[in-house]
Amino acid sequence: LVLVALTTAVLFLSTIRTNRWRFPMVASALWLVVMLVGGLIYPAVIESLVVRPNQEERAAPFIERNVDATRIAMGINQVVTETVDFSHLTASDVEADIDPFRNVRLLNPTQMLSRFSFDRGEVAGLKIVDLDVDRYPIDGETRQVLIAARELDQNNIPNKSWQGRHLVSTRGCGLVMAPVGQVATNDRPVYQDVSLTRPELYFSDRIGGYAIVKTDVVETPCVGSEGAYEGTAGVELGGFFRRAAFALAFLDYNVLGSGAIDGDSQMLWVRSVSERVAKLAPFLDFDTDPYPVNLDGTVQWVLDAYTSTNAFPYAQRIGDVQLTARSGISRSANYIRNSVKVVVDAYSGEVTFYVVDPDDPILRAWQQAFPDLFTPREEMPEGLAEHLRYPEDLFRVQTEVYSKYHLPASSFFQRVGAWSVAQASSVSRLDSGSSTTTTSTTDDETDRSAEAFATESGVQRFVPYYTLFRSDADADEFVILRPFVPFSTNDARTELQAYMTASSEPGTYGRLVSYVVDMATLPSGPLRVADRAESDETIGPELTLQASQETGSQIRFGDMQLLPVSHGLVYVRPVYVIVGDVTEYRFVIVSHDDDSVMATSLGAALGRLFPGFDADIGDRVPVGGGAPVDPTPTPDPGPDEPDGEVIEGTVADLLLRANDEFMRAEQALADGDLGAYQAAIEAARQLVEQAAAQLDATGS
Numbered sequence: 001l002v003l004v005a006l007t008t009a010v011l012f013l014s015t016i017r018t019n020r021w022r023f024p025m026v027a028s029a030l031w032l033v034v035m036l037v038g039g040l041i042y043p044a045v046i047e048s049l050v051v052r053p054n055q056e057e058r059a060a061p062f063i064e065r066n067v068d069a070t071r072i073a074m075g076i077n078q079v080v081t082e083t084v085d086f087s088h089l090t091a092s093d094v095e096a097d098i099d100p101f102r103n104v105r106l107l108n109p110t111q112m113l114s115r116f117s118f119d120r121g122e123v124a125g126l127k128i129v130d131l132d133v134d135r136y137p138i139d140g141e142t143r144q145v146l147i148a149a150r151e152l153d154q155n156n157i158p159n160k161s162w163q164g165r166h167l168v169s170t171r172g173c174g175l176v177m178a179p180v181g182q183v184a185t186n187d188r189p190v191y192q193d194v195s196l197t198r199p200e201l202y203f204s205d206r207i208g209g210y211a212i213v214k215t216d217v218v219e220t221p222c223v224g225s226e227g228a229y230e231g232t233a234g235v236e237l238g239g240f241f242r243r244a245a246f247a248l249a250f251l252d253y254n255v256l257g258s259g260a261i262d263g264d265s266q267m268l269w270v271r272s273v274s275e276r277v278a279k280l281a282p283f284l285d286f287d288t289d290p291y292p293v294n295l296d297g298t299v300q301w302v303l304d305a306y307t308s309t310n311a312f313p314y315a316q317r318i319g320d321v322q323l324t325a326r327s328g329i330s331r332s333a334n335y336i337r338n339s340v341k342v343v344v345d346a347y348s349g350e351v352t353f354y355v356v357d358p359d360d361p362i363l364r365a366w367q368q369a370f371p372d373l374f375t376p377r378e379e380m381p382e383g384l385a386e387h388l389r390y391p392e393d394l395f396r397v398q399t400e401v402y403s404k405y406h407l408p409a410s411s412f413f414q415r416v417g418a419w420s421v422a423q424a425s426s427v428s429r430l431d432s433g434s435s436t437t438t439t440s441t442t443d444d445e446t447d448r449s450a451e452a453f454a455t456e457s458g459v460q461r462f463v464p465y466y467t468l469f470r471s472d473a474d475a476d477e478f479v480i481l482r483p484f485v486p487f488s489t490n491d492a493r494t495e496l497q498a499y500m501t502a503s504s505e506p507g508t509y510g511r512l513v514s515y516v517v518d519m520a521t522l523p524s525g526p527l528r529v530a531d532r533a534e535s536d537e538t539i540g541p542e543l544t545l546q547a548s549q550e551t552g553s554q555i556r557f558g559d560m561q562l563l564p565v566s567h568g569l570v571y572v573r574p575v576y577v578i579v580g581d582v583t584e585y586r587f588v589i590v591s592h593d594d595d596s597v598m599a600t601s602l603g604a605a606l607g608r609l610f611p612g613f614d615a616d617i618g619d620r621v622p623v624g625g626g627a628p629v630d631p632t633p634t635p636d637p638g639p640d641e642p643d644g645e646v647i648e649g650t651v652a653d654l655l656l657r658a659n660d661e662f663m664r665a666e667q668a669l670a671d672g673d674l675g676a677y678q679a680a681i682e683a684a685r686q687l688v689e690q691a692a693a694q695l696d697a698t699g700s
Contacts, residue, residue, distance in 0.1 A: 004031045064409035065314040073315035073335040075394075076402045076512065079500075083518040089568035089592060091610040097566040098615050101602050103468040103476065105180040106574045106585060106619060107146055107189060108558035109133055115583045116148055119188065120176040125169050125220065127153035128176060129206050132291035133466040134387055135478050136177065138192065142476065144180045144468055146189070149292045149299065149346075151204045162254045163217055170211035170229075170268075172201030172346075173222035175292055175299060184623045187584040197297035199225050201346045202233075203271045205290050205301070210250065210269035212237070216260040233349035234266025273301045273344045280351055281305070281373065283366060284340060288326040293387045298347060300384065304391040305340035305353070307362040308333035321400045322461050327393045338394050338510075339363040340374070343384065354380050356388075356509070388509060390480050390502040395464050398512070399482045399500055406514065415454055418487035419497050422462040425530030425560045425573075457491050462526055465559045469501055471508075478504045483562060485525045495522035496569075499562060524594075526560040529571045533589050533596035542598060542656060546577050546586065554578040568592065572602070588619075599656060608657075654694070658687035 008027040015021055050058070071077035094101075109131035121128040128148045136145050151172040159168055174196060178189035199222040202211065213219065213229035237243050240256075246267055247256040255261070270276050273290045287304040306328065310317065312335035323329060329336065339357035344350070353374045355363065367374050377385075403419040404412070411417055464482040471477045479501040486493040496517055503511040517523065524532070533539055547555040558574035575587040575598065589598045590605040599605035602617040661684035 004034050059413065060409070062314075063412050066316060067405055067407075067409045067412055069312060069314035070316045070334075070401060070405050073312040074398055074401045074405075075337060076398050076405065079402065079406070079512045079514050081514045081516060084515045084564065085517065085519050085567075086523055086564070086569040087567050089566060089570070089610065091612040091614075093566040093568065094570075094606060094610050094613055095615045098617065099476075100470065100563045100565050100570075101572070101606070101617050102181055102619075103144065104561060104563070104572045104588075104602065104619070105133075105144060105465065105467060105559055106183055106588060106602075107178065107180040108574065108576070109146055111556050111558055111576050111583050112146060112189065112585075113583075114578075114581060115189065116146070116176060116178075118582045120148075120191065121150060123150065123173070125153055125157035126150040126172060127156070130289070130291075132289075133180070134291065134293070134389070135468065136294070138179055142468070142478075144466070144478075145177050145192070146180055147175060147177045147194075147292060147294075149201055149204055150174050150176060151201060152207050154209065162252075163258070163260065166210060166212055166254075167215050167217040167258075167260060168220055170202065170213060170219050171222070172204050172207065174199040174201075174224075175294060182619055182621050183585045184621055186623050187586060188623075189585075190621055194294060195297065196224065196294065196299065198299065198347045199223065200229070201299060202229070202231075202268055203273060203276065203301070203344055203346050203349045204292075205273055207271045209271075210267060211271070212255070212261060213266050213268060214264045215258075216262065229266070231348040232266075234268045236263070237261055237265045237267055238263035268349070271349070273303060276344060276349065277303055277305070277342045277351055281342075281353065281366075281370075285330060286328045286342070287391055287393060288328050289324065290344070291389070292346070293384060295381060295383050295387075298345065301344040301346055302384075302387065302389075303342040303344065304338055304394070305342050306336055306391075306394070307339050307360055307366075308336040309362065310334055316401065316405075318397055318401075320458070321397050323393050323396055329393050329397065335362075336394065336397065337362070338391050341377075341380075341388060343380075382506075385506045388504055388506070389466065389478075390504045390510065392464055392480060395480050395482065395502050398502075399464070399484075400461075402500065402514070403484055403487070415487060419484040420456045420461075420487050420491065420493075422483040422485045422496070422525050423491055423494060423527040424460040424462050425527050426534075426557065428554065428556050454487075454489050456487060456489055459491050463559070465561065466504075467561065470564070471503075477501075477508065480504070481562065483526060486522070494525045494528040496525040496562075497522060523569055526562070526571070529591045529596070530557070530560055530573065532594070533573070533591055533598075536596050536598075538656070538659065539589065539596060539598045542587075542659065543575070546575075551579070556583065654687045654691040658684045658691070661687065 004027070008024065008031050011024040011027050015024060113128070113131050116131060117128045128150055131146045131148050134145055134147050135142050137143070138145070149172060152169060154165060154169070157164055157169040175194040177192045177194050179192070182190045184190050201207075202213075213234060219228055235242070237246070243256050243261065247253055270279060274286060274288050277286055285306040285308055287306070290301040290303040293300045293302055308330055310330070310332045315334040317334045318329065318331050318336070321331070337357050337360045339355065339360040340363065341354045341356050343352045343354065354377050355367070355374050356377050357363065358376075399421055403421055404415070406419070407417055462482055464480050466478065466480050468476040469479045469481060481499060481501050483499040484497045485495055486497050498514055498516045500512060500514045503509060534543065543555055547553060554577070556576040556578060558576065561572045563570045563572055569592070571591040573589045574585060575589060576583045577586045587598045587600055588602055588605055589596055590602065590609050592609055595609060597605050597608040599608060601620045603615070603619065606613045606617070661680045664680040
C-alpha cells in the first residue's frame with residue numbers, strides 16, 4: 001500500500017512536465033482498491049473464516065506475548081505467591097494473637113476530615129484540606145497515624161487587604177496528627193503533639209498566589225516560631241525594574257508601589273507542590289496528592305512521580321482501571337514505573353528528585369539528558385525513607401491487571417482461574433457497592449479484546465488501604481492491601497479468593513505478595529460480610545436508630561479490613577455518625593465466619609463475638625490521655641443472678657446488649673415461650689438500669 005501510494009505521488013508530479021493524467025488516475029484507483037481490499041476486506045475475511053473458528057489456537061502465540069509483555073510493563077512479573085487457609089477461631093486463639101487488632105484503622109482519612117478540621121483547623125486563615133496515612137513512633141511503638149498540614153486559607157484570613165493577603169498571611173502553620181487505632185471516650189481522635197522547629201508552610205499542597213517575605217510588615221507568626229522568613233528560595237526584589245516586571249506579570253501595581261518592600265524582600269510564587277515539580281520535570285507524570293512528613297523538625301512534602309509510555313510492544317493498556325480523583329496516571333499508557341520520589345521542603349521550597357528505580361530504562365534516558373536533576377536514593381535521609389509509601393494509584397493498576405494476568409498464557413483465553421478485584425462495600429446505608437457503575441473509556445483495541453475475552457461488570461471496586469500487616473518474618477510491615485474474588489461476568493462471586501500487599505518498608509519497598517486462599521470452600525469476601533452485618537437483626541436496627549431523619553444524623557462506614565488472626569480470618573469495619581456535618585467515630589463491627597457484632601470498642605465487640613475473651617486492646621482511651629479504657633464485657637448475666645450486681649461495659653454497650661435481650665424477648669413471645677420471654681425482659685431491665693446508673697454517676 002505504501003509503494004502504491006509513493007508511485008501515485010510520483011505520477012502526479014510527472015504531470016507537471018507531461019501534462020498526462022491517465023496514469024496518475026489509474027494509480028489512484030489502484031491505491032483505493034488496494035486500501036479497501038488489503039486494509040478492510042481481506043483482514044475481515046481472514047478473521048471470519050480462519051481465526052474465529054480456531055481462535056484459541058490461532059491467538060495462542062499472541063496471547064503468550066501479551067501476557068509476558070504486560071507482566072513486565074506493569075511491574076507484576078516478580079510477584080511472590082503464598083497460600084493461606086483459615087479456620088474457626090475461639091476466644092483463646094484471639095487472646096494469643098491480639099496484635100493485629102491493635103493495628104486496626106478505626107479512623108478513615110476521608111470520613112474524619114471534617115472531624116480534624118473542626119477540632120484542629122479552627123485558626124482563622126488556616127485549613128485542613130486532606131488527611132494522609134503514615135506511620136510514626138508513639139510511646140516507643142510504630143503506629144499508624146492520620147497526619148495533616150494546616151495550610152494557608154486565603155479566603156478566611158483576618159486581614160483581606162493587599163498587605164494582609166500577600167505580606168501578612170503568607171504561610172500555613174504546622175501539622176496535626178492522631179493514631180488511627182485509638183479513640184477517646186468522647187469519640188474524638190487522640191491528637192498528638194507534633195514538635196517542629198520549622199512549622200511555617202510557605203509551600204504546600206493547595207496553596208496558591210504569591211507572597212512577599214522579608215518586608216517591613218510583620219508576618220502572622222506560627223506557634224513555636226516567632227521569626228520572619230530566613231530562607232533564600234524567593235527572588236530578591238531589589239531594583240525598580242525587577243519589581244516592575246513582577247507587577248506587570250501579576251498585573252498588580254502594589255508590587256511596585258508598596259513602601260513595605262525593600263531590597264531584602266523576596267518574591268515567593270509557584271508555591272503549590274504539584275505545580276512546582278511539574279514545571280521542573282514536565283516529562284514525568286505526577287501523583288497529585290502529596291503528603292507531609294515530619295523530618296527532624298521540618299515539614300517535607302513527598303510526591304510520587306511516574307515514567308510511562310503507550311508504546312511498549314504487545315503490552316495491555318491501563319484502560320478503565322478505577323483510579324483516584326486526582327490521579328496523574330495516563331489511562332492510555334501500557335508501561336508504568338514509580339521511578340522517582342519527589343521531596344519539596346515546605347519552608348524553603350527546595351525540590352529533590354530521588355531515584356528509587358534505577359533500572360527503569362525511560363528514567364535512565366532522562367538522567368542522561370538532565371544529569372544534575374536527579375539524586376540517588378542512597379543519598380535520601382534515613383528518616384525520610386522510613387516514611388515512603390507505595391503509591392495507591394499504581395497499586396490499583398497492578399492489582400486490576402494482576403487479577404487476570406496472574407494466569408499462565410495457556411489459561412488466559414478461557415479465563416480459567418481468573419480473579420476480579422473485590423467489590424466495594426457501601427460507604428453509607430443508602431449506597432450499594434454492587435450496583436454502582438463506572439464510565440467506560442475503552443479504546444477500539446480494548447473493545448476488540450472485549451469481544452474475545454469475558455469481562456466483569458463496572459461496579460465500584462474495593463479501595464486499597466494502608467495498614468500495618470504482619471509479614472512472614474512475624475514483624476509488622478507498612479503495606480497497602482487489596483483483596484480479590486473469583487471472576488464472574490455479573491460479579492455474582494463474592495468469596496475471598498486472594499489478597500495482595502505491597503510493602504512500603506525501606507528494606508522491602510515495592511515487594512508484591514499475593515496471598516491465595518487454598519480452601520475447598522472459600523470464606524466470604526468483603527461485600528458479602530458487609531451486607532450480612534448491615535442486615536443483622538441486632539446491628540441493622542441500631543444503625544437505623546443512629547441514622548435519624550429528625551436530627552439529620554447520617555451513618556458512614558470506614559474501611560472493611562481483613563485481619564488474619566492466628567489460624568482464622570476476622571473482618572473489622574468502623575462505623576461513623578455524621579452530626580451537623582462533623583463526623584464522629586461511634587461503633588466498630590467485627591465479623592468472623594457468619595457472625596457479626598457491633599460495639600463501641602474492639603474489646604467489647606470481641607467479647608461478644610468470642611465468649612470468654614478477656615484482653616486489653618487499648619483502642620479506647622480517656623479524654624486527655626491516661627491508661628486505655630478496657631470496656632471488654634463480662635458474659636451476659638442470667639435472670640437468676642442477684643439484683644444489684646454490677647455489669648461491666650460502657651453505656652452504649654449496655655444499651656446494645658439490652659436491645660439484644662428485647663429482640664430475644666419478642667421472639668420468645670412470638671414462639672409462645674413465656675418463661676424465656678420473662679427471662680429476657682428481666683435481663684434487659686438490669687442492663688438498662690446499669691446504663692442509667694452510669695449516666696447518673698457521670699452527671700450526663
